[in-house]
Amino acid sequence: MPKQRITKQMILDVAFNLAREKGYEQVVVKNIADEIGCSVQPIYSYFENMESLKETVIGAAMQFYNSFIYTRVQKDSILESMAKANVAFAKYETNLFKLLFLQKLNGLNSFNDIYEWMGDKQATAQLSKKLELPEDKVKEIYIMLIIFTHGVATMIATGGATIADEESAEILEKAYNAFIKLQK
Amino acid sequence: MPKQRITKQMILDVAFNLAREKGYEQVVVKNIADEIGCSVQPIYSYFENMESLKETVIGAAMQFYNSFIYTRVQKDSILESMAKANVAFAKYETNLFKLLFLQKLNGLNSFNDIYEWMGDKQATAQLSKKLELPEDKVKEIYIMLIIFTHGVATMIATGGATIADEESAEILEKAYNAFIKLQK
DNA sequence: CCTCATAAATAATACATGTTATATAATACA
C-alpha cells in the first residue's frame, strides 16, 4: 500500500488554524483539502464526518484556551489575572472565543454550575485566606467576577472594534474591588 | 394588472417571526415563501436581496427590543428593572438576543461608547439625585451594570438551559449594590 | 371587449457544501 502522506494530525492542525484565524465558518472540507494540498478523501478517512471533526477542533480549542489562561495567571492575583486573561483571549483569539463561548454551552442550570465549570477550587481556598473571608463568600466574588468578565469579553469579541487593554484592565479591577467590598 | 396579494409587510412579518421563533438561520427565501404560500418572486420584488431583508429584520428586532425593555422599566428603579428586562429578553427572546447582540455590533471603541449607545441620559440625571452622587459616578455605575447584565444575559442565551428568574434577579441586585457601594 | 402592464408562478442557473462511488497507483508481502 502507498505510504501515508496525510495524517490525522495534519488535518486537525489545518482545521484548528482555519478556525483560529478565519473563524469556524471557514472550516469546510474544501478549504482544509486546499490548504493541505490534497483531495477531500483523507479527511473522510480519518473523520467520520465534518461534525466529528468539529468536536475534535473544539477539544483542541479548549486545550488552547486552558493553556492560554494558565500561562497568564499569576499566583499572587489569581482572580484579577484570570479575568484579564479571559478578556485578552476574547480580544486576541476572537474566533476561538466565539467558537467556545458564544455557541451552545454545556447547559448550565444555575450560577453555581458556572462556578463548578469555570471555577478553580484551589484559588478559592487561597483567596479565602488572603481576603480573610469564608469560602462561600469568596465563591460568590468568584462567580460575580466571572460574569462581569464574560460581559466585557463578549462585548469585545462581538464589538469588532478594539478597547484598550488598560481600559478593560481598569474596569475589571474596579468590579473585583466592588465585589470584595460587598462581601466585607 | 393583477392586484397585489403579497405585501412588503407580510414578508417582513414572516421573516421576523421566523427569526424570533426559529433563529435567523431559518430566515431563508424558501421558508418565507412557504410560510406565506407564495413563490420566491414577491420577496425579490420588495427586497433587493436577502442581505437587505436582513437589515430590515434587524431593524424590526431592534424596535421590538426597545419596546420589550421600555414596557418593563419602572420609574422608581430604572437601572435594576432595566437590567432584569435585558436578562428576560435574553431568556425569553433568545433568538432575537443572539441576532442583535451576539453577532457583529456597531463597532465600539470604549466603554464610554457602550454608555452612549445603550445608556439613558435622563435615567442618569434622575439617579444622580436619588443616590446623591455626581453624574460621572452614576455613569460609571451604569456602565458596570450594563456589562454585568450583558454577562448574565449572554450566559443565559448561550447556555441552553434555564436559570431561575429569582436567581438572576438576586445576582443583578447584588451587583448593582456592589457598584453603588464602590462609588460611595 | 381588448390590450397591456405587472404580480406572481414556474422553472432554470449558479454556487457552496457534504458525502460517496470509482479509479489509480504505490508498496508490503507472498
Add this chain to the structure above:
DNA sequence: TGTATTATATAACATGTATTATTTATGAGG
C-alpha cells in the same frame, strides 16, 4: 516479481440557498 491492500485522487451526486429568466394570467384603462 506479482498481487492484494489501501492511501489518495478524480469525479459524481445530493442538497440547500440565492438569484434570475421566462411564462402566465389578472384586471385597469382605453
